[in-house]
Amino acid sequence: MTAAGAAPAVEWEKVTFSYSREPLFHRLDFAVAAGDFVALVGPNGGGKSTLVKLGVGLLRPLEGVVRLFGQEVSSFRQWNRIGYVPQHIGAARMDFPITVEEVVALGRVPLRPPGRRLTSQDRHVIDHTLEAVGMSLYRRRLLQELSGGQRQRTFVARALAANPDLIILDEPTAGIDPAARESLYRLLATLNQNLGVTVLLVSHDVEQASAYARRLALVEGGRVRPVAPEDLRGKWFWPAPDSEEDALRSRREE
Amino acid sequence: MLEFWQYDFMQRALAAGLVVGAVSPALGTFLVVRRQALIGDGLGHIAFAGVAASWLLGLSPLLGALAFTVAAALGIEGLRRRAPGYADTALGIFFYGGMALAAVLSSLSRASNANLLSFLFGSILTVSPRDLGLIALLGGLSLGALLFFYRELVSTAFDEETARVGGLPVDGLNLLLALLAAATVTTAMRVVGLLLVAALMVIPVATALRTARSFRALFWQSILWGEISVAVGLIASFYLNLASGGSIVLAAGALFALALFSRRR
Numbered sequence: 072m073t074a075a076g077a078a079p080a081v082e083w084e085k086v087t088f089s090y091s092r093e094p095l096f097h098r099l100d101f102a103v104a105a106g107d108f109v110a111l112v113g114p115n116g117g118g119k120s121t122l123v124k125l126g127v128g129l130l131r132p133l134e135g136v137v138r139l140f141g142q143e144v145s146s147f148r149q150w151n152r153i154g155y156v157p158q159h160i161g162a163a164r165m166d167f168p169i170t171v172e173e174v175v176a177l178g179r180v181p182l183r184p185p186g187r188r189l190t191s192q193d194r195h196v197i198d199h200t201l202e203a204v205g206m207s208l209y210r211r212r213l214l215q216e217l218s219g220g221q222r223q224r225t226f227v228a229r230a231l232a233a234n235p236d237l238i239i240l241d242e243p244t245a246g247i248d249p250a251a252r253e254s255l256y257r258l259l260a261t262l263n264q265n266l267g268v269t270v271l272l273v274s275h276d277v278e279q280a281s282a283y284a285r286r287l288a289l290v291e292g293g294r295v296r297p298v299a300p301e302d303l304r305g306k307w308f309w310p311a312p313d314s315e316e317d318a319l320r321s322r323r324e325e
Numbered sequence: 326m327l328e329f330w331q332y333d334f335m336q337r338a339l340a341a342g343l344v345v346g347a348v349s350p351a352l353g354t355f356l357v358v359r360r361q362a363l364i365g366d367g368l369g370h371i372a373f374a375g376v377a378a379s380w381l382l383g384l385s386p387l388l389g390a391l392a393f394t395v396a397a398a399l400g401i402e403g404l405r406r407r408a409p410g411y412a413d414t415a416l417g418i419f420f421y422g423g424m425a426l427a428a429v430l431s432s433l434s435r436a437s438n439a440n441l442l443s444f445l446f447g448s449i450l451t452v453s454p455r456d457l458g459l460i461a462l463l464g465g466l467s468l469g470a471l472l473f474f475y476r477e478l479v480s481t482a483f484d485e486e487t488a489r490v491g492g493l494p495v496d497g498l499n500l501l502l503a504l505l506a507a508a509t510v511t512t513a514m515r516v517v518g519l520l521l522v523a524a525l526m527v528i529p530v531a532t533a534l535r536t537a538r539s540f541r542a543l544f545w546q547s548i549l550w551g552e553i554s555v556a557v558g559l560i561a562s563f564y565l566n567l568a569s570g571g572s573i574v575l576a577a578g579a580l581f582a583l584a585l586f587s588r589r590r
Contacts, residue, residue, distance in 0.1 A: 127490045150492035157486045167358060167483055169540040177480045181491035186473040213538065229487075 078141030080105045080237045080269040081126045083295075086135035088125060094293065095121055098135065101288070101295040105140070105236070108263040108270040110280035112303065113290035119273040120158055122290060123241050126271070127155055140236070151182050154230030154238035158273075161222035162246060165215055171225045172210040175200055178232025196232060204228040204258060220251025227258065231268075238262070240272040244279070252276060256283040277303050329563040337457050338449040339559055342573065344464035345516040345525060346555035350547035351471050352509045353526030354533075355502055358540075359482045362530075364401065364503075365523030367416045368510040371397040371423035373519045376444050377430035386444065387459050387511060394507035397423065402503040406496070447518030447570030449559070456515060463512045467505045478502065479540060516555075517570035525551050528577040535584040550580050 079102040086099045095118045103109050111119045124130040125137050128144040137144045139153065178200075179193045189197075201207045204224040214222055223243050230238050240259075244252040260283040262268045274280040281287050281300035289298040329335045349365075356362055375393030376386040397419050404415035431441060443451070452460070471478065480488040481498045489495045506526075513522045529550035530543070536550075537543035558573030565572075 129486060129489060148492065150490060153490060155487050155490040157484065160484060160487070164483060167540075168534060168537060168543050169479075169483060170538070173479075173540050174483070177476070177483060178491075180476045180480045180488075181493060185477055211538070233491075 082138045084136045086132045088132050108285045110284035111273045117290045119290045151233040152236045154235035156226045156230050156240040158241035175228045178229040200228045200232050219247040237269040242273050337452045341452045341460045342555040345513045346551040347548050348464040348468045349525035350529040350551035353530045354544045354547050357530040362527045365526040367420040368394045369519045369522035370420050374423045374426035377427045380434040380436050391511040398503035398507040445520050449516045449569045460512050463508045467508045521574050524574040532581045532584045
Protein backbone atom coordinates (compact mmCIF):
# COMPACT_ATOMS: atom_id res chain seq x y z
CA MET A 72 0.00 0.00 0.00
CA THR A 73 3.04 2.22 -0.02
CA ALA A 74 4.16 3.97 -3.15
CA ALA A 75 7.05 2.32 -4.95
CA GLY A 76 10.36 3.97 -4.16
CA ALA A 77 9.14 5.24 -0.79
CA ALA A 78 11.80 5.39 1.93
CA PRO A 79 12.08 2.30 4.16
CA ALA A 80 10.26 2.54 7.49
CA VAL A 81 13.56 1.97 9.24
CA GLU A 82 17.01 1.66 7.76
CA TRP A 83 20.47 0.96 9.18
CA GLU A 84 23.23 2.15 6.84
CA LYS A 85 26.85 1.14 7.49
CA VAL A 86 26.12 1.11 11.20
CA THR A 87 28.94 0.33 13.59
CA PHE A 88 28.14 -0.16 17.24
CA SER A 89 29.80 -1.69 20.27
CA TYR A 90 29.35 -1.87 24.03
CA SER A 91 33.02 -2.69 24.55
CA ARG A 92 36.16 -2.81 22.39
CA GLU A 93 34.76 -5.68 20.33
CA PRO A 94 32.27 -4.24 17.81
CA LEU A 95 28.84 -5.88 17.87
CA PHE A 96 27.99 -4.52 14.42
CA HIS A 97 30.53 -3.39 11.84
CA ARG A 98 29.19 -1.39 8.87
CA LEU A 99 25.86 -3.16 9.07
CA ASP A 100 23.24 -2.59 6.36
CA PHE A 101 19.62 -3.56 6.89
CA ALA A 102 16.21 -2.07 6.14
CA VAL A 103 12.56 -2.74 6.83
CA ALA A 104 10.31 -1.60 3.98
CA ALA A 105 7.17 0.37 4.76
CA GLY A 106 4.24 -2.04 5.02
CA ASP A 107 6.44 -5.05 5.82
CA PHE A 108 6.17 -7.39 8.84
CA VAL A 109 9.67 -8.49 9.86
CA ALA A 110 10.62 -10.79 12.72
CA LEU A 111 14.20 -10.62 13.99
CA VAL A 112 15.39 -13.97 15.31
CA GLY A 113 18.72 -15.21 16.54
CA PRO A 114 20.75 -16.31 19.53
CA ASN A 115 20.88 -14.37 22.79
CA GLY A 116 23.58 -11.73 22.73
CA GLY A 117 23.42 -11.62 18.94
CA GLY A 118 22.29 -8.01 18.98
CA LYS A 119 18.54 -8.19 18.25
CA SER A 120 17.59 -5.74 20.99
CA THR A 121 20.56 -3.53 20.22
CA LEU A 122 19.47 -3.31 16.61
CA VAL A 123 15.99 -2.28 17.68
CA LYS A 124 17.28 0.28 20.19
CA LEU A 125 19.48 1.81 17.51
CA GLY A 126 16.36 1.95 15.36
CA VAL A 127 14.35 4.00 17.84
CA GLY A 128 17.26 6.22 18.87
CA LEU A 129 17.72 4.86 22.40
CA LEU A 130 21.27 3.97 21.35
CA ARG A 131 23.44 6.00 18.98
CA PRO A 132 25.64 4.31 16.36
CA LEU A 133 29.38 4.92 16.61
CA GLU A 134 29.46 5.25 12.85
CA GLY A 135 26.87 5.10 10.12
CA VAL A 136 23.30 6.34 9.95
CA VAL A 137 19.94 5.08 11.16
CA ARG A 138 16.90 6.51 9.38
CA LEU A 139 13.21 6.41 10.16
CA PHE A 140 11.02 7.04 7.11
CA GLY A 141 14.04 8.47 5.32
CA GLN A 142 15.02 10.88 8.07
CA GLU A 143 18.04 10.55 10.34
CA VAL A 144 17.04 9.42 13.82
CA SER A 145 18.96 12.25 15.49
CA SER A 146 16.84 14.85 13.70
CA PHE A 147 13.64 12.78 13.50
CA ARG A 148 10.73 14.56 15.24
CA GLN A 149 7.57 12.70 14.20
CA TRP A 150 7.81 10.23 17.06
CA ASN A 151 4.05 9.72 17.03
CA ARG A 152 4.63 7.69 13.84
CA ILE A 153 6.62 5.13 15.87
CA GLY A 154 5.02 2.78 18.40
CA TYR A 155 7.40 1.01 20.76
CA VAL A 156 7.00 -1.89 23.18
CA PRO A 157 10.21 -2.40 25.21
CA GLN A 158 11.54 -5.75 26.39
CA HIS A 159 10.19 -7.18 29.69
CA ILE A 160 8.00 -4.12 30.15
CA GLY A 161 4.89 -6.07 31.15
CA ALA A 162 6.63 -7.90 33.96
CA ALA A 163 8.70 -4.89 35.02
CA ARG A 164 5.70 -2.62 35.47
CA MET A 165 3.32 -5.26 36.83
CA ASP A 166 2.85 -3.62 40.23
CA PHE A 167 2.61 -0.03 39.00
CA PRO A 168 -0.81 1.25 40.18
CA ILE A 169 -2.33 2.11 36.81
CA THR A 170 -5.34 0.91 34.84
CA VAL A 171 -5.38 -0.52 31.32
CA GLU A 172 -7.18 2.59 30.08
CA GLU A 173 -4.62 4.90 31.69
CA VAL A 174 -1.73 3.00 30.10
CA VAL A 175 -3.31 3.27 26.66
CA ALA A 176 -4.00 6.99 27.21
CA LEU A 177 -0.24 7.50 27.77
CA GLY A 178 0.17 6.64 24.09
CA ARG A 179 -1.59 9.93 23.28
CA VAL A 180 0.67 12.07 25.50
CA PRO A 181 3.35 12.89 22.89
CA LEU A 182 0.64 14.13 20.50
CA ARG A 183 -0.52 17.07 22.57
CA PRO A 184 1.03 19.98 24.45
CA PRO A 185 1.29 19.67 28.25
CA GLY A 186 -1.53 20.81 30.49
CA ARG A 187 -4.31 19.68 28.15
CA ARG A 188 -7.08 17.31 29.07
CA LEU A 189 -7.85 14.43 26.72
CA THR A 190 -10.07 15.56 23.88
CA SER A 191 -13.11 13.61 22.71
CA GLN A 192 -11.01 12.53 19.73
CA ASP A 193 -8.35 11.16 22.11
CA ARG A 194 -11.04 9.24 23.97
CA HIS A 195 -12.44 7.90 20.73
CA VAL A 196 -9.02 6.60 19.63
CA ILE A 197 -8.42 5.05 23.06
CA ASP A 198 -11.80 3.26 22.95
CA HIS A 199 -11.13 2.07 19.44
CA THR A 200 -7.63 0.84 20.30
CA LEU A 201 -8.85 -1.02 23.39
CA GLU A 202 -11.39 -2.72 21.20
CA ALA A 203 -8.83 -3.57 18.51
CA VAL A 204 -6.64 -5.43 21.02
CA GLY A 205 -9.62 -7.03 22.75
CA MET A 206 -9.13 -5.27 26.10
CA SER A 207 -12.32 -3.17 26.29
CA LEU A 208 -13.78 -5.31 29.05
CA TYR A 209 -10.66 -4.89 31.17
CA ARG A 210 -10.20 -1.14 30.75
CA ARG A 211 -10.66 -0.31 34.43
CA ARG A 212 -8.53 -3.18 35.70
CA LEU A 213 -5.15 -2.55 37.29
CA LEU A 214 -2.15 -4.04 35.48
CA GLN A 215 -1.47 -6.36 38.40
CA GLU A 216 -4.88 -7.99 37.91
CA LEU A 217 -4.09 -9.09 34.36
CA SER A 218 -2.43 -12.13 32.85
CA GLY A 219 0.91 -11.76 31.06
CA GLY A 220 -0.80 -11.90 27.67
CA GLN A 221 -3.35 -9.24 28.63
CA ARG A 222 -0.56 -6.98 29.87
CA GLN A 223 1.25 -7.33 26.55
CA ARG A 224 -1.94 -6.47 24.67
CA THR A 225 -2.24 -3.37 26.83
CA PHE A 226 1.30 -2.31 25.90
CA VAL A 227 0.61 -2.97 22.23
CA ALA A 228 -2.50 -0.80 22.58
CA ARG A 229 -0.43 2.02 24.09
CA ALA A 230 1.96 1.78 21.14
CA LEU A 231 -1.00 1.89 18.72
CA ALA A 232 -2.82 4.77 20.42
CA ALA A 233 -0.84 7.40 18.50
CA ASN A 234 -1.84 5.75 15.20
CA PRO A 235 1.78 4.92 14.30
CA ASP A 236 2.99 3.88 10.86
CA LEU A 237 5.64 1.63 12.38
CA ILE A 238 5.41 -0.49 15.51
CA ILE A 239 8.55 -2.00 17.05
CA LEU A 240 8.26 -4.72 19.68
CA ASP A 241 11.18 -6.22 21.62
CA GLU A 242 10.30 -9.81 22.57
CA PRO A 243 6.60 -9.12 23.13
CA THR A 244 5.85 -12.80 23.58
CA ALA A 245 8.46 -13.58 26.26
CA GLY A 246 6.91 -15.22 29.29
CA ILE A 247 3.36 -15.55 27.99
CA ASP A 248 1.58 -18.80 27.25
CA PRO A 249 1.38 -20.23 23.70
CA ALA A 250 -2.29 -19.39 23.20
CA ALA A 251 -1.74 -15.75 24.22
CA ARG A 252 1.33 -15.64 21.98
CA GLU A 253 -0.69 -16.93 19.06
CA SER A 254 -3.37 -14.31 19.52
CA LEU A 255 -0.79 -11.51 19.86
CA TYR A 256 0.79 -12.55 16.55
CA ARG A 257 -2.62 -12.71 14.94
CA LEU A 258 -3.34 -9.18 16.20
CA LEU A 259 -0.08 -7.86 14.72
CA ALA A 260 -0.73 -9.61 11.41
CA THR A 261 -4.19 -8.04 11.25
CA LEU A 262 -2.78 -4.57 11.93
CA ASN A 263 -0.21 -5.13 9.24
CA GLN A 264 -2.64 -6.41 6.62
CA ASN A 265 -5.67 -4.24 7.30
CA LEU A 266 -4.12 -0.95 8.40
CA GLY A 267 -0.78 -1.16 6.64
CA VAL A 268 1.16 -0.70 9.87
CA THR A 269 4.79 -1.75 9.45
CA VAL A 270 5.73 -4.29 12.14
CA LEU A 271 9.24 -5.06 13.36
CA LEU A 272 9.58 -7.47 16.22
CA VAL A 273 12.23 -9.39 18.09
CA SER A 274 11.19 -12.94 18.77
CA HIS A 275 12.34 -16.24 20.18
CA ASP A 276 9.46 -18.35 18.88
CA VAL A 277 10.62 -18.88 15.32
CA GLU A 278 7.80 -21.26 14.50
CA GLN A 279 5.02 -18.81 15.32
CA ALA A 280 6.87 -15.74 14.10
CA SER A 281 7.41 -17.35 10.70
CA ALA A 282 3.73 -18.24 10.46
CA TYR A 283 2.69 -14.58 10.71
CA ALA A 284 5.63 -12.39 9.68
CA ARG A 285 6.21 -11.72 6.01
CA ARG A 286 9.96 -11.98 6.50
CA LEU A 287 12.37 -13.50 9.00
CA ALA A 288 15.80 -12.01 9.56
CA LEU A 289 18.57 -13.73 11.47
CA VAL A 290 20.73 -11.51 13.68
CA GLU A 291 23.95 -13.39 14.35
CA GLY A 292 27.69 -12.73 14.38
CA GLY A 293 27.26 -9.01 13.75
CA ARG A 294 25.21 -9.56 10.61
CA VAL A 295 21.54 -9.45 9.72
CA ARG A 296 20.36 -11.59 6.85
CA PRO A 297 17.02 -12.78 5.55
CA VAL A 298 16.31 -16.43 6.29
CA ALA A 299 13.63 -18.97 5.58
CA PRO A 300 12.16 -20.90 8.53
CA GLU A 301 13.64 -24.16 7.29
CA ASP A 302 17.17 -22.66 7.40
CA LEU A 303 16.73 -22.33 11.14
CA ARG A 304 15.96 -25.97 11.88
CA GLY A 305 18.43 -27.40 14.31
CA LYS A 306 19.58 -23.99 15.54
CA TRP A 307 19.91 -23.98 19.28
CA PHE A 308 17.49 -21.12 19.79
CA TRP A 309 14.72 -23.09 18.17
CA PRO A 310 11.91 -23.22 20.73
CA ALA A 311 11.91 -25.94 23.34
CA PRO A 312 10.02 -29.06 22.17
CA ASP A 313 7.01 -28.63 24.47
CA SER A 314 6.31 -25.03 23.47
CA GLU A 315 6.77 -25.92 19.80
CA GLU A 316 4.23 -28.69 20.14
CA ASP A 317 1.82 -26.37 21.91
CA ALA A 318 2.19 -23.82 19.17
CA LEU A 319 1.57 -26.39 16.44
CA ARG A 320 -1.43 -27.80 18.24
CA SER A 321 -3.08 -24.42 18.72
CA ARG A 322 -2.58 -23.65 15.06
CA ARG A 323 -4.04 -26.94 13.90
CA GLU A 324 -7.10 -26.30 16.00
CA GLU A 325 -7.97 -23.13 14.10
CA MET B 326 -15.77 23.86 70.37
CA LEU B 327 -13.80 25.56 67.58
CA GLU B 328 -11.61 27.23 70.16
CA PHE B 329 -8.41 26.66 68.19
CA TRP B 330 -9.78 28.76 65.34
CA GLN B 331 -9.73 31.93 67.49
CA TYR B 332 -5.96 32.15 67.48
CA ASP B 333 -4.11 33.77 64.59
CA PHE B 334 -1.17 31.40 65.01
CA MET B 335 -3.52 28.44 64.79
CA GLN B 336 -5.13 29.76 61.61
CA ARG B 337 -1.72 30.23 60.04
CA ALA B 338 -0.66 26.80 61.24
CA LEU B 339 -3.71 25.17 59.69
CA ALA B 340 -3.27 27.09 56.42
CA ALA B 341 0.41 26.12 56.16
CA GLY B 342 -0.45 22.56 57.17
CA LEU B 343 -3.10 22.21 54.50
CA VAL B 344 -0.72 23.47 51.78
CA VAL B 345 1.85 20.89 52.87
CA GLY B 346 -0.80 18.21 53.30
CA ALA B 347 -1.68 18.60 49.62
CA VAL B 348 1.64 19.18 47.91
CA SER B 349 3.75 16.59 49.77
CA PRO B 350 1.57 13.56 48.93
CA ALA B 351 0.94 14.87 45.38
CA LEU B 352 4.68 14.92 44.72
CA GLY B 353 5.16 11.78 46.81
CA THR B 354 2.86 9.83 44.48
CA PHE B 355 5.45 10.16 41.71
CA LEU B 356 8.41 9.51 44.02
CA VAL B 357 6.85 6.37 45.53
CA VAL B 358 6.01 4.74 42.20
CA ARG B 359 9.52 5.56 40.94
CA ARG B 360 10.99 3.88 44.03
CA GLN B 361 12.48 7.21 45.12
CA ALA B 362 10.45 7.48 48.31
CA LEU B 363 13.45 8.43 50.41
CA ILE B 364 14.67 11.32 48.27
CA GLY B 365 12.66 13.64 50.51
CA ASP B 366 14.61 12.40 53.51
CA GLY B 367 17.93 13.06 51.80
CA LEU B 368 16.83 16.56 50.83
CA GLY B 369 15.57 17.13 54.38
CA HIS B 370 19.08 16.59 55.74
CA ILE B 371 20.48 18.95 53.11
CA ALA B 372 17.87 21.53 54.06
CA PHE B 373 19.17 21.34 57.62
CA ALA B 374 22.59 22.43 56.34
CA GLY B 375 20.84 25.27 54.50
CA VAL B 376 19.10 26.37 57.68
CA ALA B 377 22.38 26.30 59.62
CA ALA B 378 24.09 28.32 56.88
CA SER B 379 21.26 30.88 57.09
CA TRP B 380 21.84 31.29 60.83
CA LEU B 381 25.50 31.86 60.19
CA LEU B 382 24.82 34.48 57.52
CA GLY B 383 21.71 35.96 59.11
CA LEU B 384 19.38 35.05 56.24
CA SER B 385 15.86 33.59 56.13
CA PRO B 386 16.05 29.86 56.98
CA LEU B 387 13.43 29.04 54.36
CA LEU B 388 15.45 30.68 51.59
CA GLY B 389 18.67 29.06 52.80
CA ALA B 390 16.99 25.66 52.82
CA LEU B 391 15.58 26.25 49.35
CA ALA B 392 19.00 27.19 47.92
CA PHE B 393 20.68 24.12 49.44
CA THR B 394 17.96 21.62 48.46
CA VAL B 395 17.77 22.91 44.89
CA ALA B 396 21.55 22.55 44.53
CA ALA B 397 21.41 19.06 46.03
CA ALA B 398 18.47 18.01 43.84
CA LEU B 399 20.50 18.98 40.76
CA GLY B 400 23.46 17.00 42.12
CA ILE B 401 21.44 13.90 43.02
CA GLU B 402 19.71 13.87 39.62
CA GLY B 403 23.07 14.36 37.87
CA LEU B 404 24.63 11.42 39.72
CA ARG B 405 21.52 9.28 39.16
CA ARG B 406 21.78 9.90 35.43
CA ARG B 407 25.47 8.94 35.35
CA ALA B 408 24.99 5.70 37.30
CA PRO B 409 21.28 4.83 37.35
CA GLY B 410 21.87 1.58 39.25
CA TYR B 411 23.41 3.46 42.16
CA ALA B 412 20.69 6.06 42.71
CA ASP B 413 20.40 5.09 46.40
CA THR B 414 24.14 5.50 46.92
CA ALA B 415 24.06 8.92 45.24
CA LEU B 416 21.26 9.86 47.62
CA GLY B 417 23.26 8.54 50.58
CA ILE B 418 26.27 10.70 49.73
CA PHE B 419 24.12 13.84 49.80
CA PHE B 420 22.22 12.64 52.87
CA TYR B 421 25.36 12.23 55.01
CA GLY B 422 27.17 15.16 53.46
CA GLY B 423 24.21 17.39 54.28
CA MET B 424 23.96 16.19 57.86
CA ALA B 425 27.71 16.62 58.44
CA LEU B 426 27.63 20.10 56.94
CA ALA B 427 24.66 20.96 59.15
CA ALA B 428 26.50 19.75 62.26
CA VAL B 429 29.59 21.82 61.43
CA LEU B 430 27.72 24.96 60.39
CA SER B 431 25.39 24.94 63.38
CA SER B 432 28.32 24.54 65.78
CA LEU B 433 29.93 27.54 64.06
CA SER B 434 26.75 29.60 64.33
CA ARG B 435 26.27 28.72 68.02
CA ALA B 436 22.56 28.23 67.50
CA SER B 437 20.56 27.37 70.60
CA ASN B 438 19.36 23.84 71.09
CA ALA B 439 15.75 25.07 71.16
CA ASN B 440 16.23 26.64 67.75
CA LEU B 441 17.80 23.47 66.39
CA LEU B 442 15.02 21.30 67.75
CA SER B 443 12.32 23.54 66.30
CA PHE B 444 13.71 22.92 62.83
CA LEU B 445 14.32 19.22 63.35
CA PHE B 446 10.84 18.51 64.67
CA GLY B 447 8.86 21.39 63.18
CA SER B 448 7.33 24.46 64.73
CA ILE B 449 4.15 25.02 62.84
CA LEU B 450 2.73 27.14 65.66
CA THR B 451 5.41 29.77 65.07
CA VAL B 452 4.78 30.20 61.34
CA SER B 453 4.90 33.96 60.65
CA PRO B 454 2.69 35.66 58.05
CA ARG B 455 5.83 35.98 55.88
CA ASP B 456 6.60 32.25 56.23
CA LEU B 457 3.02 31.46 55.32
CA GLY B 458 3.32 33.60 52.19
CA LEU B 459 6.42 31.72 51.06
CA ILE B 460 4.91 28.33 51.93
CA ALA B 461 1.74 29.16 49.95
CA LEU B 462 3.76 30.45 46.99
CA LEU B 463 6.12 27.44 46.80
CA GLY B 464 3.33 24.96 47.49
CA GLY B 465 1.02 26.52 44.92
CA LEU B 466 3.73 26.60 42.24
CA SER B 467 4.71 22.98 42.91
CA LEU B 468 1.14 21.68 42.86
CA GLY B 469 0.45 23.69 39.70
CA ALA B 470 3.52 22.24 37.97
CA LEU B 471 2.54 18.68 38.98
CA LEU B 472 -0.96 19.15 37.56
CA PHE B 473 0.25 20.88 34.40
CA PHE B 474 2.79 18.15 33.56
CA TYR B 475 0.72 15.34 35.09
CA ARG B 476 0.52 13.08 32.02
CA GLU B 477 4.14 13.66 31.03
CA LEU B 478 5.26 12.81 34.58
CA VAL B 479 3.12 9.65 34.69
CA SER B 480 4.50 8.62 31.30
CA THR B 481 8.09 9.08 32.45
CA ALA B 482 7.57 7.39 35.82
CA PHE B 483 5.83 4.44 34.20
CA ASP B 484 8.21 3.70 31.34
CA GLU B 485 11.14 6.03 30.76
CA GLU B 486 12.32 4.29 27.58
CA THR B 487 9.02 4.52 25.78
CA ALA B 488 8.52 8.10 26.96
CA ARG B 489 11.88 8.91 25.38
CA VAL B 490 10.97 7.15 22.13
CA GLY B 491 7.70 9.11 22.16
CA GLY B 492 9.77 12.30 22.09
CA LEU B 493 9.07 13.49 25.65
CA PRO B 494 11.87 15.54 27.27
CA VAL B 495 12.55 12.83 29.85
CA ASP B 496 15.72 14.36 31.32
CA GLY B 497 13.95 17.67 31.76
CA LEU B 498 10.96 16.01 33.44
CA ASN B 499 13.25 14.11 35.85
CA LEU B 500 14.98 17.36 36.70
CA LEU B 501 11.63 19.09 37.21
CA LEU B 502 10.58 16.39 39.66
CA ALA B 503 13.84 16.72 41.61
CA LEU B 504 13.42 20.52 41.79
CA LEU B 505 9.82 20.14 42.94
CA ALA B 506 11.03 17.75 45.65
CA ALA B 507 13.45 20.46 46.82
CA ALA B 508 10.69 23.07 46.90
CA THR B 509 8.35 20.69 48.73
CA VAL B 510 10.92 19.83 51.39
CA THR B 511 11.41 23.54 52.02
CA THR B 512 7.66 24.04 52.22
CA ALA B 513 7.15 21.16 54.62
CA MET B 514 10.05 21.71 57.01
CA ARG B 515 8.30 24.28 59.20
CA VAL B 516 5.22 22.09 59.46
CA VAL B 517 6.53 18.62 60.28
CA GLY B 518 10.23 19.30 60.82
CA LEU B 519 13.27 18.25 58.83
CA LEU B 520 13.43 14.76 60.32
CA LEU B 521 9.83 14.04 59.35
CA VAL B 522 9.77 16.07 56.17
CA ALA B 523 9.38 13.06 53.88
CA ALA B 524 6.71 11.39 56.00
CA LEU B 525 3.86 13.17 54.21
CA MET B 526 5.44 12.29 50.85
CA VAL B 527 5.34 8.60 51.70
CA ILE B 528 2.71 7.56 54.27
CA PRO B 529 -0.46 9.05 52.66
CA VAL B 530 0.67 7.56 49.33
CA ALA B 531 1.11 4.15 50.96
CA THR B 532 -2.44 4.48 52.34
CA ALA B 533 -3.75 5.42 48.89
CA LEU B 534 -1.97 2.42 47.37
CA ARG B 535 -4.39 0.36 49.45
CA THR B 536 -7.49 2.39 48.55
CA ALA B 537 -7.00 3.54 44.94
CA ARG B 538 -8.09 1.70 41.81
CA SER B 539 -6.22 3.82 39.25
CA PHE B 540 -3.23 6.17 39.09
CA ARG B 541 -5.47 9.22 39.04
CA ALA B 542 -7.25 7.94 42.15
CA LEU B 543 -3.88 7.28 43.78
CA PHE B 544 -2.87 10.90 43.17
CA TRP B 545 -6.06 12.47 44.56
CA GLN B 546 -6.57 10.03 47.42
CA SER B 547 -2.96 10.57 48.54
CA ILE B 548 -3.80 14.27 48.82
CA LEU B 549 -7.05 13.46 50.67
CA TRP B 550 -5.26 11.26 53.23
CA GLY B 551 -2.54 13.91 53.57
CA GLU B 552 -5.07 16.67 54.32
CA ILE B 553 -6.97 14.52 56.83
CA SER B 554 -3.69 13.68 58.58
CA VAL B 555 -2.77 17.37 58.86
CA ALA B 556 -6.20 18.43 60.14
CA VAL B 557 -6.52 15.61 62.66
CA GLY B 558 -2.91 15.84 63.84
CA LEU B 559 -2.92 19.60 64.20
CA ILE B 560 -6.21 19.79 66.11
CA ALA B 561 -5.20 16.89 68.35
CA SER B 562 -1.89 18.60 69.08
CA PHE B 563 -3.73 21.78 70.08
CA TYR B 564 -6.14 20.14 72.51
CA LEU B 565 -3.79 17.52 73.91
CA ASN B 566 -0.77 19.83 73.93
CA LEU B 567 1.39 17.52 71.80
CA ALA B 568 4.18 18.20 69.31
CA SER B 569 2.38 19.20 66.11
CA GLY B 570 4.72 17.64 63.51
CA GLY B 571 4.79 14.32 65.30
CA SER B 572 1.00 14.35 65.78
CA ILE B 573 0.44 14.91 62.05
CA VAL B 574 2.74 12.06 61.08
CA LEU B 575 1.20 9.73 63.69
CA ALA B 576 -2.25 10.59 62.31
CA ALA B 577 -1.01 9.66 58.82
CA GLY B 578 0.36 6.42 60.26
CA ALA B 579 -2.96 5.64 61.95
CA LEU B 580 -4.79 6.14 58.64
CA PHE B 581 -2.36 3.74 56.97
CA ALA B 582 -2.94 1.15 59.71
CA LEU B 583 -6.71 1.50 59.19
CA ALA B 584 -6.33 0.98 55.45
CA LEU B 585 -4.02 -1.97 56.02
CA PHE B 586 -6.36 -3.81 58.34
CA SER B 587 -9.63 -2.94 56.66
CA ARG B 588 -10.75 -5.25 53.88
CA ARG B 589 -8.93 -4.50 50.68
CA ARG B 590 -11.13 -2.84 48.07
